[in-house]
Amino acid sequence: xxxxxxxxxIATKEYEIWVKAPKVASHAxxxxxxxxxxxxxxxxxxxxxxxxxxxxxxxxxIFQAVGKTTYEMATxxxxxxxxxxxxxxxxPSEIKKYGTVMMIGGGVGIAAILxxxxxxxxxxxxxxxxxxxxxxxLVILKDECEKFSDELLVTTDDGSMGMKGVVTDGMxxxxxxxxxxxxxxxxxxxxxxxxSAYTAKELGIPxxxxxxxIMVDGTGMCGACRVTVGKNIRFACVDGPxxxxxxxxxxxxxxxxxxxxDQEKISLENYMAxxxxxxxx
Amino acid sequence: xIKIPNNKTPxxxxxxxxxxxxxxxxxxxxxxxxxxxxxxxxxQCVNQPCVAGCPVNIDIPxxxxxxxxxxxxxxxxxxxxxxxxxxxxxxxxxxxxQCEGRCTVGKMKDHEPVAxxxxxxxVADWEANQGIVNIPEIPSQxxxxxxxxxxxxxxxxxxxxxxxxGYEVKIFEALHAAGGVLMYGIPEFRLPKSIVEREVNFIKxxxxxxxxxSIAGRSVTISELKNEFDAIFIGTGAGTPxxxxxxxxxxNGVYSASEFLTRINLMHxxxxxxxxxxxxxxxxxxxxxxxxxxxxxxxxxxxxxxESVKIVYRRSEEEMPARIEEYHHAIEEGIEFHWLTxxxxxxxxxKGNLTAVKCIKMKLGEPDASGxxxxxxxDGSEFIIEADMAIEAIGQTSNxxxxxxxxxxxxxxxxxxxxxPETGQTSVEGVFAGGDIVTGAATVILAMGAGKKxxxxxxxxxxxxxxVL
Numbered sequence: 001x002x003x004x005x006x007x008x009x010i011a012t013k014e015y016e017i018w019v020k021a022p023k024v025a026s027h028a029x030x031x032x033x034x035x036x037x038x039x040x041x042x043x044x045x046x047x048x049x050x051x052x053x054x055x056x057x058x059x060x061x062i063f064q065a066v067g068k069t070t071y072e073m074a075t076x077x078x079x080x081x082x083x084x085x086x087x088x089x090x091x092p093s094e095i096k097k098y099g100t101v102m103m104i105g106g107g108v109g110i111a112a113i114l115x116x117x118x119x120x121x122x123x124x125x126x127x128x129x130x131x132x133x134x135x136x137x138l139v140i141l142k143d144e145c146e147k148f149s150d151e152l153l154v155t156t157d158d159g160s161m162g163m164k165g166v167v168t169d170g171m172x173x174x175x176x177x178x179x180x181x182x183x184x185x186x187x188x189x190x191x192x193x194x195x196s197a198y199t200a201k202e203l204g205i206p207x208x209x210x211x212x213x214i215m216v217d218g219t220g221m222c223g224a225c226r227v228t229v230g231k232n233i234r235f236a237c238v239d240g241p242x243x244x245x246x247x248x249x250x251x252x253x254x255x256x257x258x259x260x261x262d263q264e265k266i267s268l269e270n271y272m273a274x275x276x277x278x279x280x281x
Numbered sequence: 282x283i284k285i286p287n288n289k290t291p292x293x294x295x296x297x298x299x300x301x302x303x304x305x306x307x308x309x310x311x312x313x314x315x316x317x318x319x320x321x322x323x324x325q326c327v328n329q330p331c332v333a334g335c336p337v338n339i340d341i342p343x344x345x346x347x348x349x350x351x352x353x354x355x356x357x358x359x360x361x362x363x364x365x366x367x368x369x370x371x372x373x374x375x376x377x378x379q380c381e382g383r384c385t386v387g388k389m390k391d392h393e394p395v396a397x398x399x400x401x402x403x404v405a406d407w408e409a410n411q412g413i414v415n416i417p418e419i420p421s422q423x424x425x426x427x428x429x430x431x432x433x434x435x436x437x438x439x440x441x442x443x444x445x446x447g448y449e450v451k452i453f454e455a456l457h458a459a460g461g462v463l464m465y466g467i468p469e470f471r472l473p474k475s476i477v478e479r480e481v482n483f484i485k486x487x488x489x490x491x492x493x494x495s496i497a498g499r500s501v502t503i504s505e506l507k508n509e510f511d512a513i514f515i516g517t518g519a520g521t522p523x524x525x526x527x528x529x530x531x532x533n534g535v536y537s538a539s540e541f542l543t544r545i546n547l548m549h550x551x552x553x554x555x556x557x558x559x560x561x562x563x564x565x566x567x568x569x570x571x572x573x574x575x576x577x578x579x580x581x582x583x584x585x586x587x588e589s590v591k592i593v594y595r596r597s598e599e600e601m602p603a604r605i606e607e608y609h610h611a612i613e614e615g616i617e618f619h620w621l622t623x624x625x626x627x628x629x630x631x632k633g634n635l636t637a638v639k640c641i642k643m644k645l646g647e648p649d650a651s652g653x654x655x656x657x658x659x660d661g662s663e664f665i666i667e668a669d670m671a672i673e674a675i676g677q678t679s680n681x682x683x684x685x686x687x688x689x690x691x692x693x694x695x696x697x698x699x700x701x702p703e704t705g706q707t708s709v710e711g712v713f714a715g716g717d718i719v720t721g722a723a724t725v726i727l728a729m730g731a732g733k734k735x736x737x738x739x740x741x742x743x744x745x746x747x748x749v750l
Contacts, residue, residue, distance in 0.1 A: 023500040043557035086494040221520040222540035255633030263559035
């Protein structure tokens with residue numbers, strides 16, 4: 001069992017927790033993920049390792065309550081424990097000195113971009129960060145990202161914070177003023193990654209994306225997470241999760257993410273009927 | 282001379298009409314009287330060909346004789362001194378090509394061999410039903426420490442044997458449950474998970490520690506293992522599914538058998554929504570391949586409520602690799618077999634859902650490297666099978682998670698670990714390997730045999746090393 005040592009609400013339905021998982025913490029690198037299970041009947045779901053503390057043997061997970069498992073996690077308290085935490089999984093991000101890097105994060109994907117931008121900053125890169133959200137309250141971890149960024153730009157759909165628009169508007173804005181970007185990362189909702197990859201291609205910027213397909217074991221044993229990259233079928237769990245954004249077949253990935261939509265709905269409704277009002281999350 | 286009945290003593294099974302609606306075990310087992318009757322069919326012949334046919338060389342006439350004498354404790358003790366997982370082997374071994382395939386009775390005119398597998402299962406289940414499992418005495422002074430990577434049949438066997446010899450053994454298992462393919466691969470109706478758990482608990486009772494959620498090469502590195510243990514045994518299996526890579530492979534509704542079966546067996550998707558993990562409920566299902574995994578996948582799809590399940594196989598019935606009992610059960614349950622048929626494309630709708638499988642007819646040509654006649658497509662014979670679900674059960678390759686973290690380890694051209702077939706010794710000193718990660722996908726019992734051989738070799742290795750010091 002893996003104990004939750006702290007928990008904080010960071011936005012509507014978005015939480016951060018620190019979990020005791022010493023073996024994961026001591027081996028984790030930015031860009032990697034864990035597979036967790038809340039209980040014996042639980043589903044295995046992947047979550048990015050947002051941060052880790054080797055001394056305390058803890059990892060930081062940030063999630064949004066969207067399905068049964070994440071709703072259940074959101075109701076867990078400090079002292080409760082996850083049934084399973086397995087990792088670190090996937091290839092770490094390629095950290096080196098690129099020159100100037102553009103780090104694009106959206107929604108809970110900001111939690112995944114944070115450890116990578118931190119390390120890129122340490123590696124001597126100039127870090128320009130773009131965070132996107134529907135509204136100001138959904139732009140999470142802004143202060144932390146700002147600490148490790150040379151420049152930080154926020155875009156919101158409703159204009160409640162920063163620039164009114166989406167992250168691709170921010171990307172164009174930065175390039176327009178003459179900034180030369182050597183490498184970009186985009187992590188967030190699939191549709192955001194898709195369009196930031198298209199925009200990066202237009203702008204001639206190489207871009208990594210971190211894919212979030214449905215997984216089961218997370219160790220290359222089932223192929224649930226297969227994606228088409230270029231002409232090849234790749235397993236996001238062991239060949240990724242990061243891929244060249246130009247090469248990903250986005251529409252296929254989005255179709256595959258919808259595979260269990262009906263069952264996911266049943267699962268969540270049953271859970272809600274069992275636990276009662278969750279509007280406070 | 283006593284006349285030996287021609288046929289095996291019949292065994293009770295769930296009615297096919299009933300069992301296609303549940304995941305309960307198909308074969309219900311012998312009663313004591315039935316088991317003794319079957320044991321009486323054994324000739325107790327002197328040359329014991331069955332023993333040579335068994336990868337772990339169980340004293341088969343010995344345990345059958347004890348059973349015939351109704352001395353079940355003795356029968357159990359004989360069986361368990363050779364085999365740490367008898368209840369499993371009795372259920373999943375391909376007996377027809379091993380012990381039973383060599384049985385002298387089976388060589389007699391019009392005679393079926395002794396039902397060795399069913400007797401093994403009977404004895405193992407008898408012991409479990411007593412509620413008291415006899416645990417052999419374990420030496421208290423430890424001879425050394427051994428790390429085992431993977432809690433599947435090879436790793437569990439090596440662990441149990443080493444623990445009995447007096448080693449401190451720790452198994453590192455990547456998944457949340459021990460058992461490997463016995464847990465995630467083989468369905469409940471063929472091997473109830475409670476039996477796997479029972480056998481795993483027996484191995485734990487020998488003092489073996491099993492660390493689940495522990496991914497060697499990731500949450501524990503090879504150098505950490507080398508520092509902490511006197512020897513390492515790798516039994517990670519052939520866990521990465523192969524795909525045919527035909528157009529449409531990533532449509533929704535196309536599965537690897539590994540994913541489909543893992544969802545059902547390890548994650549209990551057949552109990553959804555009581556269990557959180559879902560699985561697609563296909564109405565018209567096509568399963569590609571004709572091995573045991575294909576039988577398991579097709580019969581599972583049927584139990585989830587499919588209206589039709591078709592197995593397509595590019596060779597003919599004769600080359601089919603499945604265990605004969607599973608094939609018979611599949612036919613009884615209404616699985617359709619389309620021999621000499623190979624899928625060439627998956628067809629989907631505008632939402633990315635599978636709607637049909639395009640196949641081509643095959644004919645058999647000259648024998649290939651495997652000795653089997655090579656299937657050749659017949660031009661112009663393409664046809665369509667309507668399907669909302671397709672499951673590829675065409676084999677697995679080695680999993681690279683551990684191998685990529687262990688570059689010193691020499692691999693075969695096919696990507697498996699190069700290891701001495703007699704000892705499991707790899708190219709790295711103190712590191713042994715066995716099971717599917719060495720041979721490629723094979724059987725539970727072969728993996729167990731490899732685990733046994735390596736346990737012996739590890740014992741010799743550690744003793745000789747400590748003698749020098």
